[in-house]
Amino acid sequence: MSDGYRQLLDATIQHLEGLKSRGVRHVAITPETLRALALPAAKFPVSNFPSPFSKVAAPSVIKTEPAISMPPKKTAAPAPKPQSLGANPLPDITSASPEKAAAFTALRERALACVKCPHLAASRKSVVFGVGSIDARLMFVGEAPGADEDEQGEPFVGRAGQLLTKIILATGLSRADVYIANILKCRPDTPGQSAGNRPPTPEERATCIPYLQEQIDLIKPAAIVALGATAVDGLLGKTLGITKLRGNWQMYRGIPLMPTYHPAYLLRNQAMSEKRKVWEDILQVMEKLEMPISTKQRNFFLPA
Ligand code: URA
Numbered sequence: 001m002s003d004g005y006r007q008l009l010d011a012t013i014q015h016l017e018g019l020k021s022r023g024v025r026h027v028a029i030t031p032e033t034l035r036a037l038a039l040p041a042a043k044f045p046v047s048n049f050p051s052p053f054s055k056v057a058a059p060s061v062i063k064t065e066p067a068i069s070m071p072p073k074k075t076a077a078p079a080p081k082p083q084s085l086g087a088n089p090l091p092d093i094t095s096a097s098p099e100k101a102a103a104f105t106a107l108r109e110r111a112l113a114c115v116k117c118p119h120l121a122a123s124r125k126s127v128v129f130g131v132g133s134i135d136a137r138l139m140f141v142g143e144a145p146g147a148d149e150d151e152q153g154e155p156f157v158g159r160a161g162q163l164l165t166k167i168i169l170a171t172g173l174s175r176a177d178v179y180i181a182n183i184l185k186c187r188p189d190t191p192g193q194s195a196g197n198r199p200p201t202p203e204e205r206a207t208c209i210p211y212l213q214e215q216i217d218l219i220k221p222a223a224i225v226a227l228g229a230t231a232v233d234g235l236l237g238k239t240l241g242i243t244k245l246r247g248n249w250q251m252y253r254g255i256p257l258m259p260t261y262h263p264a265y266l267l268r269n270q271a272m273s274e275k276r277k278v279w280e281d282i283l284q285v286m287e288k289l290e291m292p293i294s295t296k297q298r299n300f301f302l303p304a
Contacts, residue, residue, distance in 0.1 A: 124186045
């Protein structure tokens, strides 16, 4: 066993022990990650993909049950309430170099303990760090966790997330093949309201963006898809407007970035023309990554 791997293993064990000592009894892990642990996935498998945005059931990667449980602590004292940890999934480091995996694990540890926005640290259930392969060639960046994401500790698991998952599957990839993160790692609080979301403030964005920058610098994806105005503005510092920018390649720290509409917009506006726009943006990304594109894929959402 190499030193780097041993270091990573120790860091992971330490992290799990830390969770356990804080009363956390379960660690959520997606079925895909479990499968990937057993058999590392090919980078771009051409699978039997469904149509994007189709009404097929959401894939099983949207987890409902924690798959790994730890035995209860043998002390009489009641377990303390977990602090801002949620069920944050461990990163998929199966194919990464030991150094990269260790750096990513350390970054995640720092982010999970972050209290730079005291109001968000107080209101959050989870720090939603990100999910997927840290060797992914394709990365999706959204706005901020919503209630479902805060609950589950994983980005894009609510309704908009299920649509994003369908889009990813339509390319022939799975959530485990890509990396998904947000501009903000904590859910923007909504004091006095039991439900609802709000966009991150410029201060919250500026405070949180260094974590995402570090994530991107470590992952080094070949392309980034920025979902919606907040993601585009947050990464590019431009406020040109998503309608003008979408479909046009930009550069972010040397990485091609494709702005497109947020899946939540497609849930609000069900017009085929809007779905086609997003799909055309995704086709551009697939071309950039030299992924195979079938005629069927090319023709999604074109009038018959
Ligand atoms: N919307 C986002 O921008 N990010 C999420 O994680 C979920 C919904």
